[in-house]
Amino acid sequence: MKKMKGIITTIFLMSLLAISSVSASIDPVVTETGKISLSVDGLGVYPESSGTIQVEKPAGATVRKAYMAAATIWSGSRLTTGDIKIDGVDVVWDIEVYKHTWNYWADVTSIVKSKIDAAPAGRVDFTITEADSYNIEGEILAVIFDDPNLTTDNTIVLLFGAQDVAGDTFVIGLAEPIDKSDPNLVLDMSLGISFGYQTSTQYTQYSIVEVNGKRLTSSAGGSDDGEATDGALLTVGGLDDSNANPPDPNAHGDSTSPRYDDELYDLIPFILDGDTSINVYTQNPSNDDNIFFASLFLGSTTAVVGEGILLAPISASNPVGSQHTVTATVQDNQGGPIGGRDVTFTIVSGPHTGQTGTDQTDANGQATFTYTGTSIGTDVIEATMVDSQGALVTSNQVTKEWTGAPAAPAVFANPIAAFMPVANYHLRQVNTCLECIEENLPEDVPKDVQALLDEMQEHINNANTTGNSIYANNELLKALKCAEDIEEKLGITCPL
Ligand SMILES: [Ca+2]
Ligand SMILES: [Ca+2]
Ligand SMILES: [Ca+2]
Numbered sequence: 001m002k003k004m005k006g007i008i009t010t011i012f013l014m015s016l017l018a019i020s021s022v023s024a025s026i027d028p029v030v031t032e033t034g035k036i037s038l039s040v041d042g043l044g045v046y047p048e049s050s051g052t053i054q055v056e057k058p059a060g061a062t063v064r065k066a067y068m069a070a071a072t073i074w075s076g077s078r079l080t081t082g083d084i085k086i087d088g089v090d091v092v093w094d095i096e097v098y099k100h101t102w103n104y105w106a107d108v109t110s111i112v113k114s115k116i117d118a119a120p121a122g123r124v125d126f127t128i129t130e131a132d133s134y135n136i137e138g139e140i141l142a143v144i145f146d147d148p149n150l151t152t153d154n155t156i157v158l159l160f161g162a163q164d165v166a167g168d169t170f171v172i173g174l175a176e177p178i179d180k181s182d183p184n185l186v187l188d189m190s191l192g193i194s195f196g197y198q199t200s201t202q203y204t205q206y207s208i209v210e211v212n213g214k215r216l217t218s219s220a221g222g223s224d225d226g227e228a229t230d231g232a233l234l235t236v237g238g239l240d241d242s243n244a245n246p247p248d249p250n251a252h253g254d255s256t257s258p259r260y261d262d263e264l265y266d267l268i269p270f271i272l273d274g275d276t277s278i279n280v281y282t283q284n285p286s287n288d289d290n291i292f293f294a295s296l297f298l299g300s301t302t303a304v305v306g307e308g309i310l311l312a313p314i315s316a317s318n319p320v321g322s323q324h325t326v327t328a329t330v331q332d333n334q335g336g337p338i339g340g341r342d343v344t345f346t347i348v349s350g351p352h353t354g355q356t357g358t359d360q361t362d363a364n365g366q367a368t369f370t371y372t373g374t375s376i377g378t379d380v381i382e383a384t385m386v387d388s389q390g391a392l393v394t395s396n397q398v399t400k401e402w403t404g405a406p407a408a409p410a411v412f413a414n415p416i417a418a419f420m421p422v423a424n425y426h427l428r429q430v431n432t433c434l435e436c437i438e439e440n441l442p443e444d445v446p447k448d449v450q451a452l453l454d455e456m457q458e459h460i461n462n463a464n465t466t467g468n469s470i471y472a473n474n475e476l477l478k479a480l481k482c483a484e485d486i487e488e489k490l491g492i493t494c495p496l
């Protein structure tokens with residue numbers, strides 16, 4: 001049984017529909033891209049009814065979004081508004097999922113943002129209060145920061161629901177192929193699990209995770225962020241954990257290290273250079289772990305999980321007067337291409353704001369939009385489509401910087417088909433001179449130089465339009481003479 005409560009955003013609407021159509025699995029509920037970072041922490045308390053959950057605030061960062069996920073004990077009772085409080089403020093649930101436990105999701109941005117934004121960099125503490133501590137296993141707080149100190153666009157995906165113990169797969173589609181040589185590349189995944197119990201005498205409860213068909217861990221679970229007692233069993237990869245992977249992906253832990261795995265993972269070893277998707281499979285053979293949360297931090301990467309739309313390239317810079325093409329890729333829940341889907345492209349800010357275009361995806365799920373830059377500045381472009389659930393889905397945003405055109409001498413020489421080889425030789429010389437003059441032309445072109453450029457252009461035009469190669473050659477020689485004069489006036493020597 002699922003129920004939606006509260007005010008929901010577009011992205012929530014998408015995910016709610018996804019959750020209600022898929023029986024009890026984790027699904028993406030939030031995808032954010034930009035100069036953003038992520039803080040995740042968990043808490044499980046019992047017999048106490050309150051404890052501290054933390055946020056790590058980067059210097060100068062502000063909260064973009066914050067979410068709480070919570071779970072009850074196995075076969076527990078439903079929660080209602082205020083059963084969990086953050087600093088005394090009632091958490092109002094947006095999504096409720098039941099499988100073996102009641103799992104909850106809430107947008108808590110309005111509760112935590114002002115305190116975090118006002119706090120100095122570092123740890124910020126929040127007091128969590130549980131109305132019935134035994135019934136509530138624990139909480140996860142995930143905060144997405146706008147971080148002005150970042151230089152790359154990152155993607156953060158948060159997934160919520162309830163894992164199918166028999167096995168669930170989700171696919172992360174990437175806007176651009178993975179570039180493993182990129183020093184900023186980060187592909188960290190964390191899992192949030194409740195009712196996991198791993199002690200020095202009990203380490204047979206675990207979940208396995210496979211990435212692109214390769215085993216990542218066989219020891220996910222435990223009460224790393226809580227206590228080893230019912231009512232406090234919670235773990236999530238996050239603060240004070242390491243993205244180092246379990247050394248032996250097949251080990252279940254032992255009496256000395258029952259909690260062999262902190263649920264924070266590095267997916268880079270599991271992907272290949274050029275990969276455009278990541279396949280994650282989770283399963284719980286012991287049938288008593290509730291995997292209800294996952295986060296993905298994709299540093300220097302833009303991505304989408306589930307049915308969605310990606311726009312590329314992420315950024316580009318060219319002089320005005322040139323054309324720019326962006327490509328949208330539409331994928332289904334399995335990461336496969338969706339063809340025949342209408343895509344609308346919109347320039348949402350910048351000098352070309354308001355320009356739009358539409359295209360339909362091809363068999364590769366791709367649609368394109370091309371426009372010519374006429375003004376200097378940076379455009380922000382996005383693409384939208386209506387997904388199979390009828391919800392409007394917006395892509396990541398990409399930027400296009402239009403720079404000042406190189407001081408254009410207003411002359412050009414194109415390859416001329418009618419030319420004899422000798423004329424082509426002179427054509428190459430003219431082009432070489434033009435390039436050199438262009439590079440050395442001052443911003444304010446002197447009148448006498450402009451006159452010579454105009455004359456040069458005329459000779460080139462004559463060469464271009466005649467069918468007579470001898471005449472064309474003579475015109476090019478005259479153009480070269482102009483170039484010589486221009487060089488003299490500019491005080492430069494161009495190679496021939
Ligand atoms: Ca509790
Ligand atoms: Ca942890
Ligand atoms: Ca663990």
Ligand SMILES: [Ca+2]
Pocket residue numbers: 241242243244245246261262263264265
């Ligand atoms: Ca780890």
